[in-house]
Amino acid sequence: MAEKSLFLRSKVIVEPLVDRFFAWPYTIAPVQAAMNLAFLQVPLLESYLQSPQVHVAASNNPELRGGYFINIAEERADEVRDLLASIKRDRADMLRFAEAIAAGQELLRANATGYDLTPLYPKLPPELGGLVELAYDTDNQAQMRFMEPVIYTSDVYQESRQSVQLSFETGIERPFILSTPRLPSPDVLELEIPFRHPGLEELFKTRVRPTTLNHLRDALELDETQAGRVAGMLSEEPGLAEDRHIDAGGRIRYFGHACLVLQTPQAAIVSDPFISADSSAGDRYTLDDLPDFIDLVVITHAHQDHIVLETLLQLRGRIGAIVVPRSSRGNLADPSMALMLKNQGFPVIEVDDFDEVEFPGGKITATPFLGEHCDLDIRGKSTYWAELAGKKVFIGADSSGIDPLLYRYMKQHLGTADMAFLGMECDGAPLTWLYQGLLTVPVTKKMSNSRKLSGSNAEQAAAIMTELGANEAYIYAMGEEPWLGHVMATTYNEDTYQLKQVEEFLTWCKDRGIKAGHLYGQQEWRW
Template sequence: MGLPDEPVFLRSNAIIEPLVDRFYAAMHIVAPVQASMNLANVHVPLLESYLQNPQVHLAASNNPALRGGYFVNIEESRSNEVAELLDGIKRDRADMLAFAAAIADAESMLEQHARGFDLTPLYPRLPSPLNGLVELAYDTGSQPSMRYIEPLVYTSPVYDRGRQSVQLSLDDGVERPFILSTPRLPMPGVLDLPLQFDHPGLDALFAARTTATTFGRLREALELDDGQAAQLATLLSDAPSLSPDRHIENGGRIRYFGHACLVLQTPDVAIVTDPFISTDNRHGDRYTLDDLPDRIDYVLITHGHQDHIVLETLLALRGRMGAVVVPRSSRGSLCDPSIGLYLKAIGFNVIEVDDFDEVPFEGGRIAATPFLGEHADLDVRAKSTFIVQLAGASAFIGADSSGIDPVLYRYIRRRFGKVDMAFLGMECDGAPLTWGYQGLLTRPVTKKMSDSRRLSGSNAKQAADVMRELDADEAYIYAMGEESWQGHVMATTYNEDTFQLKQIDEFLGWCTDQGITAEHLFNRREWRW
């Protein structure tokens, strides 16, 4: 690196990995109620299991058949560091662990004593960590429940911002291993910073992708010592690597950036859906961060699963966003944390929408539409599909919504008219209930029960029903984790005999018979009009 005041830019392939207690940050391990449960019920037992037999975890982590399983992929020679991490969690996160234990105790108390009569006498019996943070209630069938007052939990000792840190490194093009179950220990060539996710230095760093700054300013903004500053220098370049066609001068354009990420543009507005974007620009077979417009007016988040609300991409884009549009939750449900509160707490400008709310912009509108299924039959309401109308065209952003009740899509068409393009996920044999929600379950479920409740989107028939009811002219199916830069989060493995791919082929055949343009997307695609 040159002089401290020479202009520099952040390299295109710079990666940020947001961490909580060194685990990769997904919403359910940051939002405080769910984070407490996952810390107590998933991460602590996982680390304890690893320390009992590291070799079992290593063997499982390297077994392709077990890809995506919850195993710790750390060499036994570093097990002492894992032990130190576990000891620190038990010592420093005592409030969170006590909160999780209190939830279990309170649920048991409700099961025993809430029998349809007045709940007032049960408040004094609540474990003290819950005092002031919950409300007890019955549904109309006299089934008791506990509602968490989430805004207050974010101000309580349960939301420990000291858990947060980041790792910065360069994408070397090698697919990262599954990351959700393995803590990220310090590594050579990786810049570890004890910064909270809303630290302004991170926005200063990522602004340097599009606007020149200086090494000295970045060092000061990130509060680096000499050793850290030397590592920062490896992330910087003397020139940007932005794509010259990242903006458009007329008409409309949609670009597919992989998985469920679309960039919808006119000369006046840019909208990004579920951003999960490659940082490796060497191949020419994909759009990367280099291809994003300098200003993003709206980011649409369809739901809270870790492949749709990807904090590592969101943090890299926060400084150039107008607002994040998110579906409103049911307020205080254990399985349904508020996406809005989560993002606001880490520095994002948020617009929350209910079904059929609209966000107008010059020349178009964004409309939130219902999202069915895909959450293992849990009462999760923070999920939304979207209709985006711009430059005279309309697109249905279907994410992983299921066509289990086709009549819903008839109502959507009646309200918003015919859809030109429909984008759908067809992960129709998704992971079982316990893969995504084990840490939140307060009552055990059998394997048979868990396997029957899956994180599944539409199969061929359901996707066809969606298309028929929307009267859409074109159908596009997301790649659903097949792209190479997503394995660390997705851990999907498909082959020609995979049920999901056969269902997609069946759906594409149906589209051909109906005269509908259809395609299974992969890596990149562009539409102009």
């Protein structure tokens, strides 16, 4: 078997981990990772150890789905205790850096009163030395600007935190990624390698191009036991779908949540890839249905359900480039996706509003993204306008219609869209659900609940369509597909506000002769 030409089996998945917590941008980018480790993950582990049974019970309560509870059986509490001890020991520098950020912010609040900030530099905690600049905005509000490229070269960014687990998709929902660390398991292969390790690229390219076990053993630096586990993940035949390419016209496929695959015979574009590996399910497109080469992956924003390392790592080596929006540079709430992905070994193109990226036979234009980020000063978000095979497609993700005149400017600049894909998660989670670890000043529950991760409601979605003038509208990015549960933890029923709003919008479209739909599972458009 060592020299046979082999393919990776369809159901193989990877879970990228950072100190055993699931990796997403705010646990990889060093400033935000330090804050989340110190002020969210360590307290979460401590809370679990005080009452494991409470965490497990809460994790299995449908009404608390998506809450910050660790779903690890009480008999494994000693392993969680060891994890916490290792974090406090091995990540002490990161924890001190997070504390220094909080102290630096407090220093500014107490002393930055509109006068010269130079005297404050010597008073900053030493952990911040050379890594921040103090500045006022034009309203005399002081802030620290983090020098992100420098911080990636410092001890704050530690690749030793990274590892991956390889296993098979079982169809059983995995624990919620934001709360439950992944402990070792007999059915999981542990690889203590960073995400940028070239061996991972070699492994996942074997979905479309065969290789040998010997090659993978060398590429991944496996011992004999590990090589034996990898051998069980290989097959003599590929699992690829015969219709993954097209030979004429254009095609769009909905792969679930916010993932669209746009194709012509010459090119393929994928938005926010979050793709199932369960090829036996039969009710969805999977990794087997992707084209062999993807010219561009476009990422709309840095939330964990739109930039999904679990999928992206499996595509590295098959991507021309990942297109990401430009961040605001050094803002605590707005890490650079470009820096983060480049440090994981991805080719990246960074865009601002109305920047264009060409691909064979078409182009992508970055367009503005409004709202959805709890009113935080986050610039790293973009919608996209795709032009291919004679159609114009607006990829709207979770952008809101709170100011519909924005979309009038888009139409003036780019023309009329043929199809619009809109997110209508219009009653999203509150500010503290996703950003608690970054807040150095407490906010009240009432304040947090007023600032939500919400897309458009029916009225706002209708306003977007009115301004864009599109002929077709499709609601997506609702997190409804069951295979997304470990990331989304979304629970809807027929009386849920979001679904009522979707129905209201679809009725609005029908009354105006606009072709519309509420996407779920899979769908295909051909022209």
